[in-house]
Amino acid sequence: MNWQERIVIDQNICHGKACIKDTRIMVSVILDNLAVGVTIPEILKSYPSLSQEDIFATLAYGAQLARERVILLTA
Numbered sequence: 613m614n615w616q617e618r619i620v621i622d623q624n625i626c627h628g629k630a631c632i633k634d635t636r637i638m639v640s641v642i643l644d645n646l647a648v649g650v651t652i653p654e655i656l657k658s659y660p661s662l663s664q665e666d667i668f669a670t671l672a673y674g675a676q677l678a679r680e681r682v683i684l685l686t687a
Contacts, residue, residue: 615676618669630673632666635659642670 620633630639637659645655652667 615669615672618666619673632662632670635661637662639670639673642667643674646671 618633621630
């Protein structure tokens with residue numbers, strides 16, 4: 613999955629937050645939905661301009677960020 617083809621960062625769209633290309637749907641919104649158990653079909657129903665590939669690109673983008681950055685967790 614080449615997430616770079618589906619995710620863009622443009623300072624003029626959503627204050628420079630990562631979004632799905634040609635939309636104003638932020639990657640964080642999709643990840644937040646997945647994190648609380650919203651299913652892919654439910655997300656696609658709520659955001660008809662998205663495709664399943666957009667959601668997979670969002671997951672790949674999140675995985676890339678996790679590999680690049682360490683967030684210290686407190687016990």
